[in-house]
Amino acid sequence: MAIIEVNNLTKKFGDFYSVQNVALQIEKGEVFGFLGPNGAGKSTTIRHLMGFLQPTEGQCFIKGLDCRRSTAEIQKFVGYLPGEIAFIDKMTGQQFIKFIAQMRELNDLTRANELMQFFELNATGLIKKMSKGMKQKLGLICTFMHNPEIVILDEPTSGLDPLIQTKFIDFILAEKEKGTTIFMSSHIIEEIEKTCDRVAILNAGKIVATETIADLKKQKSKKFLIEFQSEQELSRFLGEQLKIKQIGPTQAIIKVQGNVQTLLHTLADYKINDLDIISQSLEDIFMHYYESGGKES
Amino acid sequence: MNFTLLKHEVLATVKLFSIILAVLMLYIISIVYMYNPEMSNTLNKLTETMPELMSAFGMSNIGNTLIEFLSTYLYGFLLLILPLVFIIMSANKLIMGYIDNGSMAYLIATPNTRFKIVFTQAFFLVASIFILLSITTLVAILFSKILFPNELDLSAFLTLNIGLFFLHFAISGYCFFISCSSKDLRTSYAYSTGIPILFYLIQALSNMGGALGKLQYFTIYSLFSPEKLMTQDSSSIWMLGALFLIGMFCYMLAIRVFVKRDLYL
Missing domain, CATH: 3.40.50.300 (P-loop containing nucleotide triphosphate hydrolases)
Known part of the structure; x- marks a missing residue:
């Protein structure tokens, strides 16, 4: 089950x-x-x-x-980490950990101390004065301290x-x-x-x-942003058998699904200035599912 | 009841509690000290010159005995308003404060039922009001005994204070209910401050008498009548009963609403 x-x-x-x-x-x-x-x-x-x-x-x-x-x-x-980072501001981090432990009737704080060391959190200061990252660490400790x-x-x-x-x-x-x-x-x-x-x-x-x-x-799929040394190089490249989208006089985005070997081989013949990998955004994934969903129905 | 939470609330409230208590004690001691049968004559003259204003604050009838003197100067304004300040601030903090800033998530993500959490907070509010009023009562009695032995009618004074506790019990129930049911802290503060203040103002107007006297049916403060309590009038019994029922009803409703409500934490 x-x-x-x-x-x-x-x-x-x-x-x-x-x-x-x-x-x-x-x-x-x-x-x-x-x-x-x-x-x-x-x-x-x-x-x-x-x-x-x-x-x-x-x-x-x-x-x-x-x-x-x-x-x-x-x-x-269950351990829970809320999406909104909020604590009792007037307490120090340590007081808060102890308070939540007591609310859970948890007497053993070994795990909490281990976690504090692991995440490199110094919880002696007031929560109000902690940075967002420190607060998030504090939240993680409260989530995991009771195993x-x-x-x-x-x-x-x-x-x-x-x-x-x-x-x-x-x-x-x-x-x-x-x-x-x-x-x-x-x-x-x-x-x-x-x-x-x-x-x-x-x-x-x-x-x-x-x-x-x-x-x-x-x-x-992976996307590569390539900047060529000249416009001529780019126009020569546009003739290749790849999914190319020109976005500037010397820049193009190439979309590759699966193996990148072909792209690398092809690129070896060209003079390029720069190569960037564009990480895929959520929207791209959604677009993919919408498109495939649309075809099926 | 969760004692960890109760302990936390005690520590978090001790500052506000002490300030309110200190101000109240200061006033109580100075007013007991001011009592002097000859002095009341001067004050009576003051009342004659501006009767409406003085009666608005419940100071129309300055008696000749110590208890009447105290009830006029303390139980018409100070002992109504200062505990109210404490009630409003605590009631809002105890539930809505945690919901509004999101830390309620941590409280109810522990193996404590919502009922246990809200019951602890309600208990804390009632207990702190009870302790606040007990201390002021004791201080007033002690100080009267020292300065004017045998002047204070003890049983009448105790009845008066029991009435005061029931009044604040009812009002705190209302504020607690607002704290449990509002959507955010601002709304909660607006309703829990606005309505009691409005009731107090209606009471002040109705005290002026005449056609305005009818207003007494539209305010909870009419259920607290120092004169009737001191004379232990039979109608004061049902007034106490009414205040108790209002308070119980509000607290029960508040607990139910909090247990059932949606929380966006």
């Missing part, structure tokens, strides 16, 4: 559907990504899992317990600097080794790609696709 189950979840505000018929099945030990642009309904779905919201239709279950009815019971084995079986993270890397983001990815992979089930939302594809087994793509309140990461990668 799935450890996290969302059945036909619909939440309506007036005439507006925040989420519509969302269905998810997450297995034990899985790292599941929840991808979508801002306002797609990721946080709304997560709030239902936490029992914060009453669904208009449908139900959510964690380990077979109804998320709305058995909220407190569920929190015993939860299931973790729900809403945009975990927002506010973290790239170095810590990499560290966070390692951390998630280590948790995965331990068998923790992780459900995380994000709007950054790379982060999901590096950590997750499966991903659900959400747009405008509806699930567009649920894929394994391997499948997602196959769908993904």
Whole structure:
């Protein structure tokens, strides 16, 4: 049986559907990504899992317990990182960690201290004076300090600097080794790609696709921005058998699906100034699913 | 009840509590000190020169006994308004403060039911009002005993203060309900401050008498009548009962609303 189950979840505000018929099945030990642009309904779905919201239709279950009815019971084995970073400002980081631990009746702070060391957080200062990144680290410590079986993270890397983001990815992979089930939302594809087994793509309140990461990668095409030394070089290049889009007198974007070998071989004959890889945006992925969805129907 | 949360609230409120208590004690002590049968004559003259203004603040009838003197100067304005300030600030902070800044997410993401959280906060509010008024009552009694032994009618004074507690219990229930049910902190502050102040102003107008006297049916402060409480009039019993019921109803409704409501955290 799935450890996290969302059945036909619909939440309506007036005439507006925040989420519509969302269905998810997450297995034990899985790292599941929840991808979508801002306002797609990721946080709304997560709030239902936490029992914060009453669904208009449908139900959510964690380990077979109804998320709305058995909220407190569920929190015993769940860790949650809210999307909005907010603490009790007048406390120091350490006081807050201790406070939440006591609210959980958790006496052993070894894990919390380990995590503080891992994320290099000095929590002795007032929370009010902490930077966004420090607050996010503090949130992560509160999420993981009771060694939860299931973790729900809403945009975990927002506010973290790239170095810590990499560290966070390692951390998630280590948790995965331990068998923790992780459900995380994000709007950054790379982060999901590096950590997750499966991903659900959400747009405008509806699930567009649920894929394994391997499948997602196959769908993904790469784009290269190439700047040639002269206009002549570019016009000569336009004759090649590639998907080329000219965007300036000496610049062109080349789209490659799959193997980049051909492109590199071809490019060897040309004089170029610069080569950039354009990371694929969410919109591109959505466009792909919309296009394929359109063909099928 | 969650004792960790209760302890946290005690520490977080102790500053505001002490300030309100200190101001109240200062006034109580100076007003007890001011009591002097000859002095009341001067004050009576003041009342005669501007009767409307003085009666608006419930100071129409300056009695000759210590308890009447205290009830006129303390229970018409100071002991209504200062505890109200404490109630409004605490009630808003206890629930809506956490919802509005988002930290409620951490509280209810612990294995505590929403009922447990909201019950703890409600208990804290009622208990802190009770303690605040108990201390002021004790201080007033002690100071009266020291300065004017045997002047204070103790049982009448205690009844008066029980009435005051029930009044604040009812008002705090209303403020707590607003804190639990509003959509954000600003709305919550607006309603929890606006309505009690409006009630107080209506009360002030109705005190002026005449045609305005009818206004007394539109304010909760009419259910707190120092004269009736001090004389232990039979109608003061149902007034206390009404205040208690209003308070209980508001608190129960507040808890229910908080347990059921949608939280965007």
